[in-house]
Amino acid sequence: MGTLVTCYKPLLSIRFSSFPSSLRTFQLRTHSSNNPRRRNPIRRCFSSLSPSQPLINGKSVDKTNGNQPASPSTELWLHNTMSKKKEVFKPKVEGKVGMYVCGVTAYDLSHIGHARVYVIFDVLYRYLKHLGYEVCYVRNFTDVDDKIIARANELGEDPISLSRRYCDEFNQDMVHLHCLPPSVEPRVSDHVPQIIDMIKQILDNGYAYRVEGDVFFSVEKFPDYGQLSGRKVEDNRAGERVAVDSRKRNPADFALWKSTKEGEPFWESPWGPGRPGWHIECSAMSAAYLGHSFDIHGGGMDLVFPHHENEIAQSCAACKHSNISYWIHNGFVTVDSEKMSKSLGNFFTIRQVIDLYHPLALRLFLIGTHYRSPINYSDVLLESASERIFYIYQTLHDCENALSQHDTRLQGFIPPETSNVINKFHNDFLVSMSDDLHTPVVLAALSDPLKTINDLLHTREEASNAHRISGCSRKDN
Structure with missing residues (x-):
């Protein structure tokens, strides 16, 4: 019997009993549109800008006392999209990790392509904690976006209300898949003041221009544009979420602020009523909680260009000290060797799959292939x-x-x-x-x-x- 005990106990650290055994609902912050310029207090997890005096929940931590985090127990290597190679992971603040992962645009149920992103980064989150790091994991919700507005108009529903509903649905999916909740789940609609402040800074630094109530980022002003993806400025052609607009100085320029249109939610700004562009939200929210310099920024491979490329440009334009050490991206889930996406209509929602299979079977399927490789959806698998x-x-x-x-x-x-x-x-x-x-x-x-x-x-x-x-x-x- 002693042999059985000894053989069984090592599995306790990796077995699924550490996952929630019953479904839980996460209470999301209520949204108020009555005062769009109301500033929500930002409680930064810790600041990577001051390695000698990190901040945790807004409070200074004295690293000379007994509260110093334990050193990680082993060396971790991660593939960095920026360098195109595996690198030893070294956090900016010893024993602490700041990680930002781009969340969903909440206008519909999430598909298993989304599931792969958040299962993979849940694995990374858990493993970093297993190694002894204190991790601040920030994962946002995009709740102000063209797609959300279009869907809300179809249904005759308020865009913010529709998005809130799908945020709740997404969190239920994450519970089913046994993904730990992140440290912070910021929403665009709650952080418009921070976004406006960052756009002001970009304008003041000469990297953006105003046109009839809109604000565009000028990619020609940022010589390092393309450093993450290796693509050139002219490759940022019009397409999904890249508007065709003759008012742009360069077709590759992208919107930081969009002037209001009839029937759309809007916020007051120095440039008139409007709403944030897509890319600026992540730069502003990651800076709000992790500072301009932090350890890991992640997401699906489809975000490398233009979303993350644009994030780098606007973040550096707002703060010259902006720096993210590791860019990590997972491969696609494919159907018949074609990327699974809502725009292509070849997707299966998480709900559809877990109606047929246990959620942990889906989780096991998603981690059964290395995260950077594509994985083909198959009933057999x-x-x-x-x-x-x-x-x-x-x-x-x-x-x-x-x-x-x-x-x-x-x-x-x-x-x-x-x-x-x-x-x-x-x-x-x-x-x-x-x-x-x-x-x-x-x-x-x-x-x-x-x-x-x-x-x-x-x-x-x-x-x-x-x-x-x-x-x-x-x-x-």
Whole structure:
């Protein structure tokens, strides 16, 4: 029994029992449109601009006292889209990580392409915490956008109200997928004052211009434009979310502020009533909670250009000290080798999938391929993930039942082969996860300890049956 205990316990750190066992609802902040210029107090998680005196929830932390975070236990390598290579992760503030991940535009139910983004960054969030880092994870909601307005007009609904409803639906999806809630979930509609302030700074620094109540960023003023994607200015052609506008000085220029149109939500600004452009929101909200310089900015591969490219340009234009150390992007979920997206109409919502399969089967499917590689949606793969997740849970359930009948503090002799399995899995887990989150290797490595548990369970059961049969034979005699 001691062998079974020892073999089972290492799985506790990675087993799914750490996930919520029941569905929970997250209380979102109520939105008030009565006073759009009302400033919400921003409680910055901590500031990476002052490594010697970080801020946590607005309070200074003295790193000379006993509150200093523990040092991470192992070296982590992450692929940086900016450098196009894997780099050793070194946070700006020792023991602390600031991470911003672009959230959904909330106008419909989220699809499994979205699920992959937030499951992957949930894995990174959990692993950073496992290594001992204190993590401030910021994930925004876009609740003011052309698509939201168009959908609200179709339904005859207030855009902010519609978006709030789909924010709630998204958070329910995240609960189903057992994603930990981020530290902060800012919304555009709650941060318009901060966005306006950043646009003012960009204008004052000479990187933007005004046209009839609109404000555009001038990409020609930013020589490093294209450093993340490797693309040229002329590649930023008109398309999705890139408006065709003859008033622009350059077709690649993008809107920081859009003047109001009839039937649209608007806020007062120095340039007249209007609303933020798409890209500026993330620059303003990440700066509000993490400062202009922080560790990780993430999202799907489709955001590299133009969204993240534009973020870099406008953030640097607003603050010359703006710097993000690691840009991390996950690959697409595809259907018949084509990117899954709402615009292409080839998507499956998270709700549709988890109506057919357990949510953890979807989660397992999504981490069964390395996060930077594309993954093709397939019923066959979802069936396989379902069988695998059942096997994992059944093994752990059987083990718990067996251990509940005995004193789990009992320690016995551990056969060398069992000890080797335990040590190998520990090593494989740390090495693989620290090598750019190689989750497929970890899942493969999980097979040996699970098999060992089952072998020990069956051996115990057979021994018990043999003992009962032997006892019955002696009694009969």
